[in-house]
Amino acid sequence: MELVEERPYRFRIEPRGGMRVPGVVFASRALLADAEESLKQVVNVATLPGIVAASYAMPDIHWGYGFPIGGVAATDVDHGGVVSPGGVGFDISCGVRLLAADTDRRALEPALPAVMDGLDRAIPRGAGPGGVWHLTGPGQLERILQGGSRYAVEQGYGEERDLMRCEDGGAVADADVTRVSERARERGSGQVGSLGSANHFLEVQQVAEVYDETVAAAFGIAAGQVCVMIHCGSRGLGHQICTDHVRAMDRAMTRYGITVPDRQLACTPVHSPEGRAYLGAMAAAANYGRANRQLLSDAARRVFRSAAGTRLSLVYDVSHNLAKAETHTVAGRRRRLCVHRKGATRAFPPGHPDLPEDLREFGQPVLIPGTMGTASYVLTGVPGGDAFFSTCHGAGRVMSRHQAARAVTGTELRARLEAGGIAVRPRSLRGLSEETPEAYKDVGEVVAASESAGLCRTVARLVPLGVLKG
DNA sequence: ATGTGC
Numbered sequence: 001m002e003l004v005e006e007r008p009y010r011f012r013i014e015p016r017g018g019m020r021v022p023g024v025v026f027a028s029r030a031l032l033a034d035a036e037e038s039l040k041q042v043v044n045v046a047t048l049p050g051i052v053a054a055s056y057a058m059p060d061i062h063w064g065y066g067f068p069i070g071g072v073a074a075t076d077v078d079h080g081g082v083v084s085p086g087g088v089g090f091d092i093s094c095g096v097r098l099l100a101a102d103t104d105r106r107a108l109e110p111a112l113p114a115v116m117d118g119l120d121r122a123i124p125r126g127a128g129p130g131g132v133w134h135l136t137g138p139g140q141l142e143r144i145l146q147g148g149s150r151y152a153v154e155q156g157y158g159e160e161r162d163l164m165r166c167e168d169g170g171a172v173a174d175a176d177v178t179r180v181s182e183r184a185r186e187r188g189s190g191q192v193g194s195l196g197s198a199n200h201f202l203e204v205q206q207v208a209e210v211y212d213e214t215v216a217a218a219f220g221i222a223a224g225q226v227c228v229m230i231h232c233g234s235r236g237l238g239h240q241i242c243t244d245h246v247r248a249m250d251r252a253m254t255r256y257g258i259t260v261p262d263r264q265l266a267c268t269p270v271h272s273p274e275g276r277a278y279l280g281a282m283a284a285a286a287n288y289g290r291a292n293r294q295l296l297s298d299a300a301r302r303v304f305r306s307a308a309g310t311r312l313s314l315v316y317d318v319s320h321n322l323a324k325a326e327t328h329t330v331a332g333r334r335r336r337l338c339v340h341r342k343g344a345t346r347a348f349p350p351g352h353p354d355l356p357e358d359l360r361e362f363g364q365p366v367l368i369p370g371t372m373g374t375a376s377y378v379l380t381g382v383p384g385g386d387a388f389f390s391t392c393h394g395a396g397r398v399m400s401r402h403q404a405a406r407a408v409t410g411t412e413l414r415a416r417l418e419a420g421g422i423a424v425r426p427r428s429l430r431g432l433s434e435e436t437p438e439a440y441k442d443v444g445e446v447v448a449a450s451e452s453a454g455l456c457r458t459v460a461r462l463v464p465l466g467v468l469k470g
Numbered sequence: 471a472t473g474t475g476c
Contacts, residue, residue: 065471091471128473187473198471239472321471401474 001039003032009059009453013039018261019046024054024387026453031059031445034398038068044261045073049269050081052330052337056387058344059449060396060441064089066264069343072390074328077270077336082258084267085249085278087340088323090242092282093289094200094233095167095319096367098378099297099312101226101304105206105465108226111308115204116423116466118303123202123296125195126427126470132193132295141189145177148287149294149317157298164356165314167346170294171287176280180237181244184281188237188288193295197431197470199394200232201369202296204423205376205462212459215380218362219315221460228304228312229376229462230296231369233321234289241285245278270338279323279338286322293317315378316365320345320393328388339388347381347391347456366456368447371395371440372432373417375463377447379456391455392447395440404439405430423466431470 003011003025011032013023023042025032032039038061045067046055052074061070066086075081101108108115124130135141143151149170150163163170195202207225210216221227234241249266252274253259258267268274297314304310323340330337348355348364355364363380370376371394381389399407408416410429413436417424426432450456 089471094471196471197474200471233471236472242471 001036009449013043015046019043021046021051021054025057025061026450026455027059027061028449031441031449035061038063041066041068042071044265045071047261048073048075048082048084048265048267049258050075050079052076052335056390058390058392059453060343060392060394060446062396064342066262067340067342070392070396071342072340072344072387074337074339074388075270077338081270081338082267083270083275083278083323083338084265084340085242085246086264086266087342088282089321089342090239091233091321092238092241092285093319094321095289095293095317096369097230097293097297097317098315098367099228099300100220100315101228102311103226104224105226108308108310112423112465114307115303116425118307119202119300119468120425122299122303123195123468124193125468127197129190130194131191132299135189135192141185142177144192144291145180145284145287146175147171148290152291152294158294162294162314166290166317167319170290172283174280175284175287177284179277179281180241180284184237184240184244187240188235191235193292193299194235195232195296195468195470196235199435200470201372202300202468203229203464204466205229205464207460208375208463209461212457215362215459218359219365219378219459220313221315221378227462228300229369230293232292232296234285234292237288238285241281245281249274249278282323286319289319290317316367318345318367326388341390343393344390345393347379347385347389349381349383349385349389366391368392368443369394370443371437372435372467372469373420373422373464374437374443375461377443377458378460378462379447380459382454382457385455387455392450395443395446397439398441399439401434404436405433407438408433408436417467422464425467426469428470435469
């Protein structure tokens, strides 16, 4: 793959063959070692009908289904632009939520074991069914799919203020529950309010370092403060929706005269029946993922209140796997776009009208979940942000699950983390070993490259005190 | 990511 370094941390792949736009990759050379397969995916995405500006990749790019993880692609909906489920990923609306406690690490210390034991009991996790809500009637899942976090708050699982700190106010209005298959509903109905497995987690963290005092203060965080970070998505429901709609688009594509270099890029125009159906179902999954994080926040709040007398207030909730209707200026013209972000986080700049009023002058909080036992980051959007105001989403794997499990046993890893002062409550020791830090890139490098590329600014680094995993 | 395979 021919990468031209346009400037430090920004590489370009010139359009050729079926590419309609160039590829643009934000990274260091070091982060792109072994990226050959995922760079090919950047090139493939550049062939999609209606794509504008470039096929972008963030510094945490790695191989994914069709699109690379860490990919951003926008299509012009008024000029045949397509939507592709592979550009969102199987875990629709996977994202991160950060809550700030009204206490610091030292004050929490004596209560930490009780907090961890309480969370261990209160937070459903791991593969398969189980969630904090047991649905009572047939209409309840539909209300979750329509109402997202807003519905959870209406039912008493949160505060009205939470919704101000959620992307889209906690729910999007364009969910179409009729496009969510019976099978997806079945899978989703038993998992409402659950973490899932793999890289999903709930961590008790402390703010280890603040890089921008003013912005951190506006976000409600300070050095030493205890926080709770929740990383999870839409579980089996989102997975089934992706499966269903990839299949439908794969069958329909030729009717629209669309050919793609990889079947995993199955897509149809945004304004086709199949495109609208996917976007309606995707929005329902997005609301499900948000309700999921809202319910887990409420469960965590109850534990902190009873075990430590501590309150948790929401900093922000943002997804890194979504396609969204956004208007951007491209080549001097305002265009209505379908922006796919897959393993990439929206990072609106200061002054953006969609930000809550009290955060508007500081930019959007961007939440980066780190590898277990290392660090997580809070970033903020910056003026002139490239790639339709997007940045990285996390570390990115370098080792397969199998390799990781061979490198360390769960028991060894737990002992290592505990020796480092991190309490661990795993559901499965095998699952824990698959998430060993050496299986991932250094998230600090990813964040530094994102900032150097001009995609965001680093606000704070958080380190874990306790980890709950699936 | 995922009732960890079609």
